[in-house]
Amino acid sequence: MATTALFFIFAGIAIGCALSLVYNRNPLYSAVSLIGVFVALSCIYITLAAPFIAAVQILIYAGAIMVLVIFVIMLLNLDDDKPYRRLGYLYALGGFLGIVLLAQTFFVFWAVTKTTKPAVAGAFKAEETVGRTMSIGTNMYTEYLLPVEIVGVLLLMAIIGGVILVRRLSQPELELVVDNELARRNEAEEADDYRIEL
Amino acid sequence: MEPSLATYLALSGILFTIGAVGVVFKRNAIGMFMCIELMLNAVNLTFVAFSRYYGDVTGQLFVFMVMSVAAAEAAVGLGIIIAFFRNRVSVDVDDASVLKN
Amino acid sequence: MELLKQFFPLIVSAVGIVVVFGIVMGVVAYTVLAERKLLGWIQGRIGPNRVGPWGIMQPFADLLKFILKEDLIPDKSTKFIYFLAPVVAVTCAMMPMIVYPFGPTITSIDWGFLPFGIGQGLHALPLVVARLDIGLLYVLGITSVGVYGIALAGWSSNNKYSLMGGLRSSAQLVSYELAMGASVLGVVMLAGTLDLSEIVSQQTRSPFKWYIIPQFIGFIVFLIAAFAETNRVPFDLPEAETELVAGFHTEYSALKFALFFMAEYINMFTVSVMCTTLFLGGWYVPGLSYIFAVGSIPYAIFSFLGFMAKLCGFLFLYIWVRGTLPRFRFDQLMNFGWKFLLPLALINVILTVIIVYLVN
Numbered sequence: 219m220a221t222t223a224l225f226f227i228f229a230g231i232a233i234g235c236a237l238s239l240v241y242n243r244n245p246l247y248s249a250v251s252l253i254g255v256f257v258a259l260s261c262i263y264i265t266l267a268a269p270f271i272a273a274v275q276i277l278i279y280a281g282a283i284m285v286l287v288i289f290v291i292m293l294l295n296l297d298d299d300k301p302y303r304r305l306g307y308l309y310a311l312g313g314f315l316g317i318v319l320l321a322q323t324f325f326v327f328w329a330v331t332k333t334t335k336p337a338v339a340g341a342f343k344a345e346e347t348v349g350r351t352m353s354i355g356t357n358m359y360t361e362y363l364l365p366v367e368i369v370g371v372l373l374l375m376a377i378i379g380g381v382i383l384v385r386r387l388s389q390p391e392l393e394l395v396v397d398n399e400l401a402r403r404n405e406a407e408e409a410d411d412y413r414i415e416l
Numbered sequence: 417m418e419p420s421l422a423t424y425l426a427l428s429g430i431l432f433t434i435g436a437v438g439v440v441f442k443r444n445a446i447g448m449f450m451c452i453e454l455m456l457n458a459v460n461l462t463f464v465a466f467s468r469y470y471g472d473v474t475g476q477l478f479v480f481m482v483m484s485v486a487a488a489e490a491a492v493g494l495g496i497i498i499a500f501f502r503n504r505v506s507v508d509v510d511d512a513s514v515l516k517n
Numbered sequence: 518m519e520l521l522k523q524f525f526p527l528i529v530s531a532v533g534i535v536v537v538f539g540i541v542m543g544v545v546a547y548t549v550l551a552e553r554k555l556l557g558w559i560q561g562r563i564g565p566n567r568v569g570p571w572g573i574m575q576p577f578a579d580l581l582k583f584i585l586k587e588d589l590i591p592d593k594s595t596k597f598i599y600f601l602a603p604v605v606a607v608t609c610a611m612m613p614m615i616v617y618p619f620g621p622t623i624t625s626i627d628w629g630f631l632p633f634g635i636g637q638g639l640h641a642l643p644l645v646v647a648r649l650d651i652g653l654l655y656v657l658g659i660t661s662v663g664v665y666g667i668a669l670a671g672w673s674s675n676n677k678y679s680l681m682g683g684l685r686s687s688a689q690l691v692s693y694e695l696a697m698g699a700s701v702l703g704v705v706m707l708a709g710t711l712d713l714s715e716i717v718s719q720q721t722r723s724p725f726k727w728y729i730i731p732q733f734i735g736f737i738v739f740l741i742a743a744f745a746e747t748n749r750v751p752f753d754l755p756e757a758e759t760e761l762v763a764g765f766h767t768e769y770s771a772l773k774f775a776l777f778f779m780a781e782y783i784n785m786f787t788v789s790v791m792c793t794t795l796f797l798g799g800w801y802v803p804g805l806s807y808i809f810a811v812g813s814i815p816y817a818i819f820s821f822l823g824f825m826a827k828l829c830g831f832l833f834l835y836i837w838v839r840g841t842l843p844r845f846r847f848d849q850l851m852n853f854g855w856k857f858l859l860p861l862a863l864i865n866v867i868l869t870v871i872i873v874y875l876v877n
């Protein structure tokens with residue numbers, strides 16, 4: 219009973235925050251909404267008896283990834299997203315595709331729950347240890363050792379890639395970039411002038 | 417009484433759809449990145465829900481892998497966004513349509 | 518009746534939370550006073566001494582001042598986030614409270630005297646609100662969310678000093694979080710659990726079982742990273758007053774400022790609890806079990822006092838360092854965190870792995 223109530227409260231928060239993420243044009247508002255989704259999902263994981271995943275969700279998503287995102291938003295000082303008036307009908311099309319996708323997702327899940335019965339209704343009561351740190355740790359370093367190693371290598375690659383992507387440009391490189399940008403802007407302005415003349 | 421598996425899956429489906437629609441609607445790269453994170457989270461929710469209802473820990477391990485991949489994605493993705501911003505002074509994906517310069 | 522019986526654990530938890538909240542708030546209020554007094558003595562001054570004898574009513578006077586001051590809101594600020602930031606900061610500071618193990622389990626009380634027989638079959642009263650299987654991860658996770666309070670405050674104030682403070686703090690906290698997480702890994706490996714109460718009970722045989730002895734490098738790294746995580750001197754760059762006015766809370770006044778202030782001191786309390794619990798045996802006082810029976814009430818009381826004494830030792834260290842050390846420069850801070858502290862913590866992890874492998 220309490221679990222159900224908690225689930226619906228946090229599900230409501232998650233959906234509300236997700237909608238606000240899409241609706242807000244200011245990237246920082248979107249980011250704060252997304253943090254709300256993460257926190258609500260973490261609470262839902264606790265109702266699913268997965269405390270370890272809940273803690274890791276907060277630690278990795280809210281504590282690391284979103285801090286990075288907010289840091290980048292603050293650093294770049296981004297403006298609001300400008301609405302794209304010229305292609306207004308595309309929004310309607312996008313909304314329609316969204317509804318189709320939702321229907322499709324629901325159909326797939328409906329089929330899944332229909333065909334395969336959960337092992338036993340009370341199975342998870344007997345398996346109280348499933349979400350515990352110990353069971354996750356043992357499984358991770360025995361049965362799933364190879365994926366863990368692969369993920370480790372992937373993270374290393376990501377670190378190296380990140381460092382190379384954002385390294386400080388040398389002076390000649392920087393000048394080249396600025397020159398190119400200026401040239402591009404001049405061209406754009408000339409094109410605009412040309413268009414106005416027409 | 418506990419919510420049934422179908423309830424969790426429904427929530428996951430709704431979140432996934434919102435994320436997917438967001439990717440279509442958003443025009444700045446960071447917004448799209450965040451919507452993709454939302455979709456990944458929706459998938460994580462299905463994994464955890466199935467893991468709970470089958471009493472099997474595999475689903476939760478998958479979630480762990482997905483989170484690691486999301487972290488890697490964040491590092492590289494935000495790196496690309498910063499590099500792009502340095503060249504174009506914008507993070508609008510429409511400005512990324514030229515290969516020249 | 519059955520309903521009451523069902524909700525009895527909830528009521529116990531609620532009472533526990535209120536008591537813990539009171540303890541933490543009391544300690545925090547007097548930490549502020551102690552800080553001002555001690556800084557005064559270190560600098561050859563007297564410190565606050567007007568409100569009450571020796572100034573002991575000063576925290577309440579301060580609180581009254583914060584409540585009564587005018588609450589200024591910058592005109593160009595982002596209102597919602599401007600309000601949200603101090604709330605996030607103080608909530609994230611308070612949430613770890615529930616897993617602090619304040620003392621041993623009291624087993625000698627018979628709860629049969631409670632009305633309606635709700636206390637039947639209850640004997641143990643652990644001095645911890647919630648014993649979580651993932652206690653340590655919970656604390657690390659919640660404190661890592663606390664960054665948003667500072668970062669959002671810096672962004673929403675629409676002030677360049679605030680923004681610089683917010684940027685500095687998010688970079689600093691993320692960097693030092695890594696070192697902090699890596700430094701506790703050694704303890705987790707030795708203890709084989711993330712449950713804080715279990716970690717303490719493994720250190721309760723003798724003081725030589727305290728994890729500070731096998732994990733001395735981890736302890737040092739944790740202590741230094743904790744200074745950085747709480748934005749204290751010598752790592753108080755987010756609020757460096759000589760360069761950034763007051764950093765991220767430049768635009769905050771009255772009660773909102775008080776919330777940030779409180780969050781900082783509660784965070785100090787949290788990391789002191791973590792230091793005590795992980796490395797110094799928590800509530801264990803050597804030799805106490807020879808005087809009182811384990812599980813009796815006086816045993817619990819003296820264990821609690823021992824815990825508080827260790828805690829206050831760390832709080833004193835914080836204040837002492839603040840009165841002694843100058844501030845780092847930002848590039849020095851980053852170099853120190855990434856090129857010295859993190860490798861040191863990783864070396865500690867590797868050494869621990871080797872030792873654990875050889876012993877087993």
